[in-house]
Amino acid sequence: MIVDNLFSQEFEADKNKTIIECPELECSCYKSRLLCGEGGSLDLTEWFTSEDGPHGPGKFICDESIGSNGITRNCLFTEDNMNQLISQFFGDSYITLSCPLGGECMHYTEVPGYERPEFKQGFSLEVILLLSASCLGLLGVVFGSLVCIKKRSESSGQYVAVGSGENFRTEEEMMAHHLPCTIMFRNTSYIIDTNLKVSQELLDNNDTDSDNSESIGMAPRNQGNHLLSKPRQKQVVLEGIQGIVRPGQVMAIMGGSGAGKTTLLDILARKNKSGVVSGDILINGSFMNYGHYRDIIGYVDQEDSLMETLTVYETILNSAMLRLPKTMSLETKKGRVQETMAELGILHIANKRIGSAGNRGLSGGEKRRVSIACELVTSPSILFLDEPTSGLDSYNAYNVIECLVGLARDYQRSVIFTIHQPRSNIYALFDQLVLLSKGRIVYSGPAQQEVIDHFADLGYNCPLGFNIADYLVDLTMHAANSTKNSTEENDVVVEATPSLQSPFSATRSNIREQQESLLYSPKNPHVGEINNSNSNFSINATQEPRPTTPGPNPQTVSDGLFVKPYLTEETLELINGYSNSQISKDIQETIERQLLQAYPNYTASELENVRRRNRHGPSLNLSSRSIFSHFTSFLENQFSPGQTYNRAGANLWDQFKILSWRTFINLYRNPDLLRTQYAISVIAAVSCGLLFWKLDNTLAGFQNRLGVMFFISALFGFACLSSMQAFASERLIFIRERANRYYSPLMYFVSKVFFDLLPLRVIPPVILGLICYHMIGLQPEPDVLLRFLLVLVIFNVTSASCCLAISIIFEDQAVASLIATLIMLFEMLFGGLLLNKATISPAFQWLYSISFFNYAFEALIVNEVAGLTLVEEKFGFKVPGALVLQTFGLNAQGYWGDVKNLGIMGGAFLGVAFLWLQLFVKERR
Numbered sequence: 001m002i003v004d005n006l007f008s009q010e011f012e013a014d015k016n017k018t019i020i021e022c023p024e025l026e027c028s029c030y031k032s033r034l035l036c037g038e039g040g041s042l043d044l045t046e047w048f049t050s051e052d053g054p055h056g057p058g059k060f061i062c063d064e065s066i067g068s069n070g071i072t073r074n075c076l077f078t079e080d081n082m083n084q085l086i087s088q089f090f091g092d093s094y095i096t097l098s099c100p101l102g103g104e105c106m107h108y109t110e111v112p113g114y115e116r117p118e119f120k121q122g123f124s125l126e127v128i129l130l131l132s133a134s135c136l137g138l139l140g141v142v143f144g145s146l147v148c149i150k151k152r153s154e155s156s157g158q159y160v161a162v163g164s165g166e167n168f169r170t171e172e173e174m175m176a177h178h179l180p181c182t183i184m185f186r187n188t189s190y191i192i193d194t195n196l197k198v199s200q201e202l203l204d205n206n207d208t209d210s211d212n213s214e215s216i217g218m219a220p221r222n223q224g225n226h227l228l229s230k231p232r233q234k235q236v237v238l239e240g241i242q243g244i245v246r247p248g249q250v251m252a253i254m255g256g257s258g259a260g261k262t263t264l265l266d267i268l269a270r271k272n273k274s275g276v277v278s279g280d281i282l283i284n285g286s287f288m289n290y291g292h293y294r295d296i297i298g299y300v301d302q303e304d305s306l307m308e309t310l311t312v313y314e315t316i317l318n319s320a321m322l323r324l325p326k327t328m329s330l331e332t333k334k335g336r337v338q339e340t341m342a343e344l345g346i347l348h349i350a351n352k353r354i355g356s357a358g359n360r361g362l363s364g365g366e367k368r369r370v371s372i373a374c375e376l377v378t379s380p381s382i383l384f385l386d387e388p389t390s391g392l393d394s395y396n397a398y399n400v401i402e403c404l405v406g407l408a409r410d411y412q413r414s415v416i417f418t419i420h421q422p423r424s425n426i427y428a429l430f431d432q433l434v435l436l437s438k439g440r441i442v443y444s445g446p447a448q449q450e451v452i453d454h455f456a457d458l459g460y461n462c463p464l465g466f467n468i469a470d471y472l473v474d475l476t477m478h479a480a481n482s483t484k485n486s487t488e489e490n491d492v493v494v495e496a497t498p499s500l501q502s503p504f505s506a507t508r509s510n511i512r513e514q515q516e517s518l519l520y521s522p523k524n525p526h527v528g529e530i531n532n533s534n535s536n537f538s539i540n541a542t543q544e545p546r547p548t549t550p551g552p553n554p555q556t557v558s559d560g561l562f563v564k565p566y567l568t569e570e571t572l573e574l575i576n577g578y579s580n581s582q583i584s585k586d587i588q589e590t591i592e593r594q595l596l597q598a599y600p601n602y603t604a605s606e607l608e609n610v611r612r613r614n615r616h617g618p619s620l621n622l623s624s625r626s627i628f629s630h631f632t633s634f635l636e637n638q639f640s641p642g643q644t645y646n647r648a649g650a651n652l653w654d655q656f657k658i659l660s661w662r663t664f665i666n667l668y669r670n671p672d673l674l675r676t677q678y679a680i681s682v683i684a685a686v687s688c689g690l691l692f693w694k695l696d697n698t699l700a701g702f703q704n705r706l707g708v709m710f711f712i713s714a715l716f717g718f719a720c721l722s723s724m725q726a727f728a729s730e731r732l733i734f735i736r737e738r739a740n741r742y743y744s745p746l747m748y749f750v751s752k753v754f755f756d757l758l759p760l761r762v763i764p765p766v767i768l769g770l771i772c773y774h775m776i777g778l779q780p781e782p783d784v785l786l787r788f789l790l791v792l793v794i795f796n797v798t799s800a801s802c803c804l805a806i807s808i809i810f811e812d813q814a815v816a817s818l819i820a821t822l823i824m825l826f827e828m829l830f831g832g833l834l835l836n837k838a839t840i841s842p843a844f845q846w847l848y849s850i851s852f853f854n855y856a857f858e859a860l861i862v863n864e865v866a867g868l869t870l871v872e873e874k875f876g877f878k879v880p881g882a883l884v885l886q887t888f889g890l891n892a893q894g895y896w897g898d899v900k901n902l903g904i905m906g907g908a909f910l911g912v913a914f915l916w917l918q919l920f921v922k923e924r925r
């Protein structure tokens, strides 16, 4: 015997008895049937609902027995009030029932007497109220946000002068968070892997190489055949660079184009380089770990990457708010921004937008100054700048350098920058100079009289009144391009082809030669001897293999494994002249002494361990060890970006607020995408409403329901491709700001999702749904409408997250677009309409489980059709919607499961996108 509270069964060998108890009953009449007025007979319609009617408890009992006539089933229904009535009218004690075929479960819509709510009557009052409330809510959110942004940009976005030093005490506060830094570097080298095929030129040069390659660290030279079979070589970009900058000093790195200035600056700033970096960088005499180092430096790139929609003031204020110490008051931060703008001469454009190529804003030089201001405003202990004066007129170039010198002197900062041939008044501001030629050091030391004396000692006298910067760079270029070996041959060519030479160009060539021989040939040289028996820390001034055949100088020389720039004799003389100079030796000795002080009694291997521990920056290699270090640096990055040393910038919540404001203002000031998305939603909604106007419950209506649901999914799926732009347009800005430790990547990502992804992906589907739902004549119950909107929104967010992840993973936008389009198409293919789920091979079934189209389409159609009874018009057959759904391979009970899966997929896409951003979207140079 099985007993449940309301249901029990008794089993015997030839008998089953089923009892169903109903504590409460609710009966009503099925019009024009027995006891309900059939043929004018008894009508109990009112009695059923009256006090005397059957309200329970009642019992339904069925006896089933097997006899010689087969199965007989006798059932009865008993309820007190009902029994009385039956006994009155029919003389029976209760209702007896004969159910030869047993019962059948029905959907409530199939119970005789169920009437569908009438579509054409329009929405009920509660639906109208609900719709109005949601529309008002949405409008309120949008309007409120716009008002907030406007107010905010009026209050903080607009530049308003904050007064002078009386209102804020910038200087004291800046000094309070400052660590004066002496930066020393030595033996700095950089080697890159090149998988270029060895050029014919290189092979030719190789024949001219001498066999006694003396370069330290270079493998023995191999033959040309070997080079062909092993095309992977290492290119030496920098070798043996040294220098010292003290607090309050500025160091200029100069040299011809391609000399290695930017590479050296990157290495000193400990940027993530793709090649192998070696050498020591000491801060205040000892090694400093990567995290701390990045906290005390600022770096201004050669290329400007600024947010186009922000004003100059907003851009600099953002940098200040994110990176100046959180203990500093807002007034002081604003004061610091004002000071910086004044110093760089950009106060008059404070409220001007940065602009873009298509939407002109600032000039190139103004942008340059804004980029510098973003770093200058935080006043880091060491500031690196790559070509800070490029694109500036000489007046502004002077202002910028003067401003940097002021920063160094007033706040005891160390400033290092690369510069191309500065004017003499600018050069006069330099304290230290590093002069490079072909990746080798020609001079490093004090920039004023000492440099003139040093080159005079080598026989190169800068003529009186000549710009020393021009002279030095030209000297290195002249030395690098000197063709001592082939001069005669060139002369022969000129003489042999007089018809090709105009008299003017011949004269010009002669003048140039005369000038050059006057200026750049050594007079009374005291060039040091070539010294290879150097100490541990001496410069490796090596004699390169020389070409033995006449002709133009080769660009590079190779010993099989390493490719180095070809150095002429004159360049070698300059390099050796420096390495043997007292200035060079003083630097080496100072660094050596500092190391001995910082690490007394350390053996060479112990020192190497310290060096190795402090050397490493971010790695892209995902070994188990580096995954661990990624994890720890992730935590460090998220929770204390820029807070490990002396600059505790904005905390996570402040970062979120600042970034959200910036993201939203960017969206608000660049509203084309927003407007287009909303316009498309309205147009698509009206089109769908008109095309699918008032669907009925016929099979044709069902087909149209399938069509409209699929169309809406496809529309939003493809519209989401536009969200790829959200990150792609900011990739460079993000990489630069991340490298400069503006914020944690997590906060950037969260603000991007909340204030870029969501406004574009939540409101449009709601607009579309609210407009077209009633026009199409979908089920008018409010809960069905809400479920419909819910699916649209989650699906839209999931598709946008997928596109965002793709745009983060693939840097190349063309590749990213192609992949995203293909993914959308395949997602659609397995969306449940084009390919029947039930009939596809089991091997491909899993593809449905990774299709967010499938989940969205199934949820939309189930929500709409599962409760319907569809009518076949010709013969009048009625088919339950659930049955039709099943035929189409759709699960009539699957709505909430689909919504859950959509949510999981959306979350997974966002998770992948963030992880990729965190682990791989980093600066690589």
Ligand SMILES: Nc1ncnc2c1ncn2[C@@H]1O[C@H](COP(=O)(O)OP(=O)(O)OP(=O)(O)O)[C@@H](O)[C@H]1O
Pocket (backbone or CB within 6 Å): 192, 237, 255, 256, 257, 258, 259, 260, 261, 262, 263, 264, 274, 275, 925
């Ligand atoms: N990752 C790399 N891959 C290939 N070549 C590289 C790489 N890094 C540096 N180089 C090469 O090293 C040399 C020095 O480059 P770098 O950009 O430092 O020169 P630069 O002095 O700053 O030049 P410019 O003044 O023209 O900007 C160039 O020939 C450059 O092509």
